[in-house]
Amino acid sequence: MLTIGKREASGGAASGGDHRPQVAVAEREGVLVCVLSGIWTTRTVAFVDAEMRKIEARKGFAAIALDLSAIEKMDTAGAWLIHRLVSTNEGRGVEVRISGSSDAADILLGAVREAVRGDRSAAERTPPNIVIRALEAVGRRVFEMRDDFLSAMNILGATIRGAQLKLGRGHAVNPAAIFNQIDRMGVGAIPVVVLMSAIVGAIVAQQGAYQLSYFGADIFVVDLVGVLILRELGVLLTAIMIAGRSGSAITAEIGSMKMREEVDALTVIGLNPIGVLVFPRLVALVIALPCLAIIANFAALGGGIAAAWLYSGITPAAFLERLRVAIDLSTIFAGLIKAPFMALIIGVIASVEGMKVGGSAESLGLHVTASVVKAIFVVIILDGLFAMFYAAINF
Known part of the structure; x- marks a missing residue:
């Protein structure tokens, strides 16, 4: 006043x-x-x-x-x-x-x-009509996507180029930090991945058997479960669960450090924040996600075997025998090839959102939510691109 x-x-x-x-x-x-x-x-x-x-x-x-x-x-x-x-x-x-x-x-x-x-x-001042507001929202999202892409390329480039813990000193990467992250993101996620994959595999087998029984082709449920799980659902479900579990954790950890100015402190004392915080988590995700995808494939096939046995009377031996005919190595590798790329996407998006956290708890919550949503969205888009690529090369 x-x-x-x-x-x-x-x-x-x-x-x-x-x-x-x-x-x-x-x-x-x-x-x-x-x-x-x-x-x-x-x-x-x-x-x-x-x-x-x-x-x-x-x-x-x-x-x-x-x-x-x-x-x-x-x-x-x-x-x-x-x-x-x-x-x-x-x-x-x-x-x-x-x-x-x-x-x-x-x-x-x-x-x-x-x-x-x-x-x-x-x-x-009269508000603009709904068309103008919609176009404005689209424009803002496009600019946000551009900024996120540039930030992601910066983090990915700095990780690939340097991977040092100290700026300009050529210090080696600390294996203990990587193994610690593998334990947290990989080993700690095994129970939930196994449970969810087994349930999804059982549901796919039960629904497939129910529909195929009308045509007297119950045995082909093995082909359905094997191809669908190994090529698509196994790695995709694993990536989605890791995005929700580990991606949010990465954003929350880096974001809380940003809030407490610990990231700035690392720069002040001569350490590279990307090398210290991002690189171990990216390496851990690239290693852990393919391993978790393999475990998820086995769990989903196990759930499919149990459901086919209980619902259609297909014994585990008959299921495995038919599975050998239905799939080959290309089916297995078609799914596993996607895993490292999905892991990189999850880790980079989580790190970008963590670095964007401001000084409030509300900002932390918003960026954690954005990290999970964006990671799941991009992972699904990547899976679709791989599907089109495999179809184009007849893989």
């Missing part, structure tokens, strides 16, 4: 003492003369607000003259009351004359006038 004294408001000397704001009104030859006096501040303007509103409602004069020379003190609340009187009369076409104010008072009244005008223009 800006406050100016009488010397600044009117240019005269302060008379001392606290006085309530007063307005002396007289009409001379069609001009309404208002002499304002006293202290016009937040604590006192309530005493004169009703009288000022009565003056605003008066009509029948061609001009209004405001004399501010007797004001002892004024802040933005008093200036707003004066501005309200001025703007009301100007809106009716009445000429307003202000006298007795100093440069400081003029600046204060001008600031209040600009603030009120800005609020009014913002309120009167």
